[in-house]
Every structure is written in structure tokens, then in C-alpha cells.
Amino acid sequence: MQIQDLKQALEDGDIEKAKSVLQVFLSSDVSEKEAGKILLDLTMLHVQSENTFNKIELAFLDEAIEELKALKKVAANAGEALEQAELKSRIQNS
Amino acid sequence: MVNITAINGEPVTGSKFGQDLTSFRQSKGHGHKAETKTNHSSETEHAAVESGAFSMETALNTPGFSEFLAGFPDAEVLDMDEADEKLVKERFEAFKEIPKASKKLGEILQAKILxxxxxxxxxxxxxxxxxxxxxxxxxxxxxxxxxxxxxxxDYEKLPLAIKAKQEELSAMEPEDSLESKLIDSKESLGSAEERKTTLEAENNAFNAIVRGEKALGQFSAEFKIVEAEMQKAGLESVKTAQENAEQYGRYLEVVEKRAEVFAEAGMNTDELQNYLQAAKNKVEAVAKLDTGKKFSLEAAAGIMKNFDEAIDAAGGMSEDLLGEYRRGISEQLSKVDYADPESGEEVTKLNQKLDDVRKLSLRGFSGVARVSGPRSVWNSLEDAYRLKAEISTVLRNPADIGRIKDLNDLANRDDIGFGSLQDLYKNVSKVGNRIETEYRNNSVQKGARLYRQSKEFSGKNVLARAWKSFRNEGPVSAWKSFRKESPDQRHKVAMEKAEAVFSESLGKVAGLERKLEKLQNASEEKAAMELKLKSLTRYLFNEAEETRQVIAEVRKEFRQNLKVLTEPDASLEKALKAWQSLDSAFEESDGSGVEYFDAGEDYGGGREYDQLEKDAKELVMIVATREMVKGFKEFKKGSTTIEKLKLQMMSIERALGDTATSPRYLEVKNEVLEGLIDVYKKGSPGEKALAIVLKAYKAKL
Structure with a gap:
């Protein structure tokens, strides 16, 4: 029953449920071979899941950095243009 | 039939592959070595792989590998000669890697999952x-x-890469943001002149305070002497205090009015000294009054207190609003009926108001110490709010709204990104509105306090904070919130959102660029308009100059014509011609001169024309009179006939028309008529009759 529950949790990708079932599973009398396959599935699910999200987060960070760089460039241009405009206005008014 | 062939060339039975391999090792003399090793031998593995050339024999003799190899589905058809050597080699290498990978997986399992x-x-x-x-x-x-x-x-390296990127992101300062740039530029460009004015006003006010305090110190010292004299006299009756309160009410009114004048005029020390001397004299004079008419010490102290406050407040206040406020209080004080026993409470309230004003001196009103008046405060605030509104518009471009809404939804929080930024702007506006209301209600103390509060929310700091908050609570933290969601959904959702954020970020940059372009266009349009304005002004100036020249010419010609009339031998004909030429001179100037005199009536143009015309008429009349006198003299001398004289008179009368109203002309005309009547009376009956007619005509004149 525990093995079936664990397998089902793994198939569903529900890692939290899998962990809770795993605790009972590891303390039960089950063959090494059967346990080994399930432990491998569970661990790889965790590894691949973490990797996926880490990659996305990395992409987010890259984008955030690029966005800030672009904004800084625009800001610098805007500030410069404004200063030029004000300077021109002062000269005309003087 | 199984095709596996052992290295010695003898076929082995596929179904008993593992057993046959064991037999193979034993038969080839490796059995002893194999039997003595129960686990993987790293030395053997290395020998098998790192010797450069793969050794099938060594691999097959590695403990456990034969069993591992036999577990592959194709074990039965695997050919153990050179044809499948590459395959066996790959599997052997995998076989060696499995314990390492297995160890890592076990560590992760224990350390992370369990x-x-x-x-x-x-x-x-x-x-x-x-x-x-x-x-x-x-x-x-x-x-x-x-x-x-x-x-x-990847599991090991990705967190390290993320950490490095996070550090890079944190190192990027927000000061270079568009908002800060814009504010810096505006502030630096817009406030220089105001600062100059403010500093001058502040300096003047400071000097006034110094002078006022010095003068007040002298006055106080002298007043103490008077006070001591009064105390010595022991005159403290309430009745006399009330009687004298009225006098001192007027005194106070004068003091305060003078204080206002001093404050507005920059507190002239000499003037103040003179005034204070007069005040002192008055105090002394009152002190020397009849014993039953002395004022109380209490009343005197109250007056001094008000005077102190009035001087203090007048010296340090911002002129416009606070001056007006103070004058209002003074006016109320001047209306207090000091004879009324309940007037004390009212005076206390008004004094409290004066105290409020005093606290708004430059020293007490530090919140606006650097502005010259309330109007400047509001101009500054309005500039700040307008700028914030512009920036807010930039941040609210459609791409931003979509993006930040998504982030807010994902994080399920109200205080992230755009929301917090908007709240900050709202807060600034709210504080600003409250200040304005308080100012309008003359609650100046509250207004000052709120202004100081608003400074904490306004300007560069608030935007820098807002931007920092937006950045910190932006994509990264929003992404972190994804991770709290269920694993089956988060991957899909995250990927979609990531893509959306990326594209919307590009939209934001494009929005800012559009805004910049608008700013640049607006600036160019403004410059072009100013150029047009200058051109138009120059054109109008030239037109005006031409008109002025025409008028000058007309005036010159006019004067010349008048001069003709003053010549001794000017004939009436010549005089009339000169007079008539006046109008034609204006007409020749295409009407400019006439227009000038007509349009300029309110400014003297019309009067100038009238005067010129009057002068011309007078001169014409003089010439006409002269002509008539001359003709009559010739008639009397007999050098001309009466008929010629009559013709000459008729000619003059016709020429002058209804303008012949000069007294001198009429006098001469009268004289001529009398002469004619005398001549006709002595003549024929017909001439006698004509004398009667002329006499009647003369009587009508």
C-alpha cells in the first residue's frame, strides 16, 4: 500500500506527499531493489525540479539586470536631454 | 542460438551469460584474482580505461561488470568480439560512474528530501x-x-550562478534611474534663482532681527528703570489700571504699527531708536501723572510682552502671509475695549495668536526657512508634484501596468511594485493637500509641521525609495513567490510569466524612450515658438518705428507751415493756404499722422493736434485783421475807393467764413464799419440810407 501511495505521489509530481509517504516507507520492510528504484525516482524528481526553477530564476535575474542597464541608459539620455533643453532655454532667456 | 562469443573464441551460452563469463574468467587464469575481489576495484577500472586502449578482458574481469552487462536487454545478442567493443566500453564506463552518481543522489536524498x-x-x-x-x-x-x-x-552549479547574479543586481545603484535623473536636473536648473532670492530675503530678515533685538534690549533696559519708578510709587489700583489700559491700548496699537513698518522697511535702527525714545517718554509721562491716574504694573508688563512679541514676530516672519496674519491680529487687538472687565480673556487669546506668529519666525519656522514666502512654497511643491505626475505617467504606460498587475496577482500582495509606488504618490498628494488647507485656514503651525513631513515624502528621496522598493519587490521576489505554489503548476506558470515579464520589460524601456522623445519634441517646439515670437516682435517693432518716423515728418512740416504765418508780410491768401496745408500734410502721410493724433487722444496726440490747429487759426486771424486794417488805412488816406474796401472786406469775410471769431478781428471790423458809416452819412441820400443799414448790421455784431 505504501509503495503504491509513493508511486502515485511520484507520478503526480507531488513531492511533499512523496516525502511524507517515504518516511513510513523507509521504516517498513521492503526489498532493496524496490526501494532503490523509488528512492532514485524521488531524488531525481527533486533534482530536476530544483534545476528547472533555478534556471528560470537565473533567466529572471539576467533579464532584471539587462532591464536595469537599459533603464539606466534611457535615464542618462533623458537627464542629458533635459539639461540641454534647460541650458538652451536659459541662453535664449538671457 | 546465442551469438555471444568469448574472447578465447569459444561460444558461450546466452541464457547462462553471467555464469559463462565467470567460467571464462576462471578458465583464462583470472579466476583467482576475481575471486579475491568482492567489490569494484578502482585500480582495475583505471587500468581498463586510462591505459589508453580499452581492454575487453580487463573489463570483463572487473567484479560485478559481467553481471551488470548481462542485465542489458540485448545481452543475449551481444557480440563479445570487436564488433561490440565500443558498446561494451561505454557500458563499462557507465558502470564505473554509477557508484559516484549513486553517492551524490544518496547525499541529496538525506540532506534535502529527508x-x-x-x-x-x-x-x-x-x-x-x-x-x-x-x-x-x-x-x-x-x-x-x-x-x-x-x-x-546543474544542481550544484545553478545556485552559485544565481547568487552571483543577485550580487550583480544588488550592486546596481538606483540613483541612475530616470526618476532621479529628472529630479536632479529639474531641481538644479529650477531653484538657483529662487535660492538667490531666498538667501537675500533670509539675510535681510536676519539683519532686521539683529537690529531689532539690539534696539529692544536698550528699550527693555530703559523700561525697567521706568518700571522700578512705577513700582516705587506703588500705584496698583485696578481702577486706574483700567483707565490707563485704554491709553495703553492706543499705545500698543502705535507700537505694533511701528513694528510692522520697521519689519517691512527692514528695521531701520535710527528710526526704531527715535520711536523707542518717544515710547519711553510716553511711559515716563504717564508715570508722572496724577497718583490716581497711574497704570498698573500688570498692564505695563502685558504691554511690554506684546511689544516683545510683536517686534520678535515682525523681525522674523515671512512677509506675505505671516505679515498679513499678524496685521489681522493687531487690528483685532486695536479694537479691544480695555474698559471692559472681560477684555482680558480676549487679549489673552490674541496674544496666543501673536505667539503662534512669533514661532513662525525664521528660527521657529525652520520648515520654510529657505523660502521667501508661502507662494514660493507652493510653487516648489507644485513643481515637485507635477514632476512626480510626469514620472508616474511614464511608469503607468500600458506595458508596466500589465507587468506589475501580473506580479501583484502572482504574489497575491497589494503592497508590491506599482501599488506601493502609487501609495507613495498618493501620500505625497494627501500631505500636500492638507498643508494647503491648513495654510488657507491660517493654521500656520500645523501647516509648517505638515510641510516638514511632506519633505520626507517628496523629492528625490521618495522616488529613490519607491524605485528601490519597486526593484526589490519586482521580478525576483515575484518569482520567489511562484516557488510557494504547487510543483505541478509552477513550472508551466513560471515559464509563461517569465516570458511575459521579459517582453513587457522591453515594452517599459520603449515607453520610456517614447516619453523622452516627447520631452525632446516639446523642447524643440518651445524653442521654435520662441523664435517665432522674437521674429514677430521684431516685425512689430519695425512697424512702430516707421510710424514714428512718419509722424515726426508730419509734425515738422506742420511747424514749418505755421512759421509761414508768422512772417510780417504774410498775406491772408498765403496764410489761408498754409493753414489748409496742415490737413493735407496729414493726408499725405497716408493717414499715419492723423491716426496718430486721433488714436493718441488719450495720450496727448489729440490735444497736440488741437493746439496746433488753434495756433494756426489765431495766426490766420492776425493776418486777416492786419489786411483789413491796412485796407481801411488806405481808404482813409484816399489811396483806395470805398468800393475796393468793401470788396476787400467781403473777400476776407468769405475766406474766413464762420471762423472769423477772433476778438481783435471783430474789433477791427467794427472800427472799419464805423468809418464807413461816417463816410456814408455825409454822402448822397442813397449812401445815407446805406449808412443806416450798416449801423443796424454793426449793432447785430
Whole structure:
């Protein structure tokens, strides 16, 4: 029953449920071979899941950095243009 | 039939592959060595691989490998000669990698998955994990192991890469943001002149305070002498105090009015000294009054207190608003009926108001110490709010709204990104409105306090904070919130959102660029308009100059014509011609001169024309009179006939028309008529009759 529950949790990708079932599973009398396959599935699910999200987060960070760089460039241009405009206005008014 | 062939060339039975391989090792003299090793031998492995050339024999003699190899689905058809050597070599390398990968997986399992549990993995369970990995490789091929190894490598490296990127992001300062740039530019460009004015006003006010305090110190010292004299006299009756309060009410009114004048005029020390001397004299004079008419010490102290406050407040206040406020209080004080026993309470209230004003001196009103008046405060605030509104518009471009809304929804928070930014702007506006209301209600103390509060929310700081908040609570934290969601959904959702954020970020930059372009266009349009304005002004100036020249010419010609009339031998004909030429001179100037005199009536043009015309008429009349006198004299001398005289008179009368109203002309005309009547009276009957007619005509004149 525990093995079936664990397998089902793994198939569903529900890692939290899998962990809770795993605790009972590891303390039960089950063959090494059967346990080994399930432990491998569970661990790889965790590894691949973490990797996926880490990659996305990395992409987010890259984008955030690029966005800030672009904004800084625009800001610098805007500030410069404004200063030029004000300077021109002062000269005309003087 | 099984096709596997052992290295010695003898066929082995596929169904008993593992057993046959064992027999093979034993038969080839490796059996002893194999039997003495129960686990993987790293030395053997290295020898098999790193010797450069793969050795099938060494591999097959590696303990456990034969069994591992036999577990592959194609074991029965595997050819053990050179044809499948490459395949065997790959599987052998995988075989060696499995324990390392298995060990890493076991560590992750224990450290991460079982982290919060009391479960400790047993050696046999770790062994089972390794077996499971072997079985997967056998079933799915060596590629499965490569994928797992790559995943394990990523698992170690990705967090390090993320950490490095986060540090890079944190190192990017927000001061270079568009908002800060815009504000810096505006502030630096817009406030220089105001600062100058403010500093001058502040300096003047400071000097006034110094002078006022010095003068007040002298006055106080002298007043103390008077006070001591009064105290010595012991005159403290309430009745006399009330009687004298009225006098001192007027005194106070004068003091305060003078204080206002001093404050507005920059507190001229000499003037103040003179005034204070007069005040002192008055105090002394009152002190010397009849004993029953002395004022009370209490009343005198109250007056001094008001005077102190009035001087203090007048010296330090911002002129416009506070001056007006103070004058209002003074006016009320001047209306207090000091004879009324209840007037004390009213005076106390008004004094409290004066105290409020005093606290708003430059020293007490530090919140606006650097502005010259309330109008400047509001101009500054309005500029700040307008700028914020512009920036807010930039941040609210459609791409931003979509993006930030998404982030807010994902994080399920109201205080993230755009929301917090908007709140800040709202807060600034709210504070600003409250200040304005308080100012309008003359609650100047509250207004000052709120202004100081508003400074904390306004300007560069608030935007820098807002931007920092937006950045910190932006994509990264929003992404972190994704991770709290269920694993089956988060991957899909995250990927979609990531893509959306990326594209919307580009939209934001494009929005800012559009805004910049608008700013540049607006600036160019403004410059072009100013140029047009200058051109138009120059054109109008030239037109005006031309008109002025025409008028000058007309005036010159006019004067010349008048001059003609003043010549001694000017004939009436010549005089009339000169007079008539005046109008034609204006007409020749295309009407400019006439227009000038007509349009300029309110400014003297019309009067100038009238005067010129009057002068001309007078001169014409003089010439006409002269002509008539001359003709009459010639008639009397007999050098001309009466008929010629009559003709000459008629000619003059016709020429002058209804303008012949000059007294001198009429006098001469009268004289001529009398002369004619005298002549006709002595003549024929017909001439006598004509004399009667002329007499009647003369009587009508």
C-alpha cells in the first residue's frame, strides 16, 4: 500500500506527499531493489525540479539586470536631454 | 542460438551469460584474482580505461561488470568480439560512474528530501539506490546516466550562478534611474534663482532681527528703570489700571504699527531708536501723572510682552502671509475695549495668536526657512508634484501596468511594485493637500509641521525609495513567490510569466524612450515658438518705428507751415493756404499722422493736434485783421475807393467764413464799419440810407 501511495505521489509530481509517504516507507520492510528504484525516482524528481526553477530564476535575474542597464541608459539620455533643453532655454532667456 | 562469443573464441551460452563469463574468467587464469575481489576495484577500472586502449578482458574481469552487462536487454545478442567493443566500453564506463552518481543522489536524498525528518538512510537502502540506478541504465541505456550526471552537475552549479547574479543586481545603484535623473536636473536648473532670492530675503530678515533685538534690549533696559519708578510709587489700583489700559491700548496699537513698518522697511535702527525714545517718554509721562491716574504694573508688563512679541514676530516672519496674519491680529487687538472687565480673556487669546506668529519666525519656522514666502512654497511643491505626475505617467504606460498587475496577482500582495509606488504618490498628494488647507485656514503651525513631513515624502528621496522598493519587490521576489505554489503548476506558470515579464520589460524601456522623445519634441517646439515670437516682435517693432518716423515728418512740416504765418508780410491768401496745408500734410502721410493724433487722444496726440490747429487759426486771424486794417488805412488816406474796401472786406469775410471769431478781428471790423458809416452819412441820400443799414448790421455784431 505504501509503495503504491509513493508511486502515485511520484507520478503526480507531488513531492511533499512523496516525502511524507517515504518516511513510513523507509521504516517498513521492503526489498532493496524496490526501494532503490523509488528512492532514485524521488531524488531525481527533486533534482530536476530544483534545476528547472533555478534556471528560470537565473533567466529572471539576467533579464532584471539587462532591464536595469537599459533603464539606466534611457535615464542618462533623458537627464542629458533635459539639461540641454534647460541650458538652451536659459541662453535664449538671457 | 546465442551469438555471444568469448574472447578465447569459444561460444558461450546466452541464457547462462553471467555464469559463462565467470567460467571464462576462471578458465583464462583470472579466476583467482576475481575471486579475491568482492567489490569494484578502482585500480582495475583505471587500468581498463586510462591505459589508453580499452581492454575487453580487463573489463570483463572487473567484479560485478559481467553481471551488470548481462542485465542489458540485448545481452543475449551481444557480440563479445570487436564488433561490440565500443558498446561494451561505454557500458563499462557507465558502470564505473554509477557508484559516484549513486553517492551524490544518496547525499541529496538525506540532506534535502529527508532534511526535516528523523529518517537516517541505512547502508542497504543506499545500496538499493545504486542498484536502482544500475537497473535504469540497463533498461534505458548509458544515455540515462549521462542525463542524470548532467542534472547533478546543474544542481550544484545553478545556485552559485544565481547568487552571483543577485550580487550583480544588488550592486546596481538606483540613483541612475530616470526618476532621479529628472529630479536632479529639474531641481538644479529650477531653484538657483529662487535660492538667490531666498538667501537675500533670509539675510535681510536676519539683519532686521539683529537690529531689532539690539534696539529692544536698550528699550527693555530703559523700561525697567521706568518700571522700578512705577513700582516705587506703588500705584496698583485696578481702577486706574483700567483707565490707563485704554491709553495703553492706543499705545500698543502705535507700537505694533511701528513694528510692522520697521519689519517691512527692514528695521531701520535710527528710526526704531527715535520711536523707542518717544515710547519711553510716553511711559515716563504717564508715570508722572496724577497718583490716581497711574497704570498698573500688570498692564505695563502685558504691554511690554506684546511689544516683545510683536517686534520678535515682525523681525522674523515671512512677509506675505505671516505679515498679513499678524496685521489681522493687531487690528483685532486695536479694537479691544480695555474698559471692559472681560477684555482680558480676549487679549489673552490674541496674544496666543501673536505667539503662534512669533514661532513662525525664521528660527521657529525652520520648515520654510529657505523660502521667501508661502507662494514660493507652493510653487516648489507644485513643481515637485507635477514632476512626480510626469514620472508616474511614464511608469503607468500600458506595458508596466500589465507587468506589475501580473506580479501583484502572482504574489497575491497589494503592497508590491506599482501599488506601493502609487501609495507613495498618493501620500505625497494627501500631505500636500492638507498643508494647503491648513495654510488657507491660517493654521500656520500645523501647516509648517505638515510641510516638514511632506519633505520626507517628496523629492528625490521618495522616488529613490519607491524605485528601490519597486526593484526589490519586482521580478525576483515575484518569482520567489511562484516557488510557494504547487510543483505541478509552477513550472508551466513560471515559464509563461517569465516570458511575459521579459517582453513587457522591453515594452517599459520603449515607453520610456517614447516619453523622452516627447520631452525632446516639446523642447524643440518651445524653442521654435520662441523664435517665432522674437521674429514677430521684431516685425512689430519695425512697424512702430516707421510710424514714428512718419509722424515726426508730419509734425515738422506742420511747424514749418505755421512759421509761414508768422512772417510780417504774410498775406491772408498765403496764410489761408498754409493753414489748409496742415490737413493735407496729414493726408499725405497716408493717414499715419492723423491716426496718430486721433488714436493718441488719450495720450496727448489729440490735444497736440488741437493746439496746433488753434495756433494756426489765431495766426490766420492776425493776418486777416492786419489786411483789413491796412485796407481801411488806405481808404482813409484816399489811396483806395470805398468800393475796393468793401470788396476787400467781403473777400476776407468769405475766406474766413464762420471762423472769423477772433476778438481783435471783430474789433477791427467794427472800427472799419464805423468809418464807413461816417463816410456814408455825409454822402448822397442813397449812401445815407446805406449808412443806416450798416449801423443796424454793426449793432447785430
Amino acid at each position: 532534511k526535516d525528518t528523523s529518517v537516517k538512510l541505512k547502508p542497504e537502502q543506499l545500496k538499493g539506490l545504486e542498484q536502482g540506478l544500475m537497473e535504469r541504465v540497463q533498461n534505458e541505456g548509458v544515455e540515462a546516466l549521462k542525463i542524470i550526471n548532467q542534472d547533478l552537475e
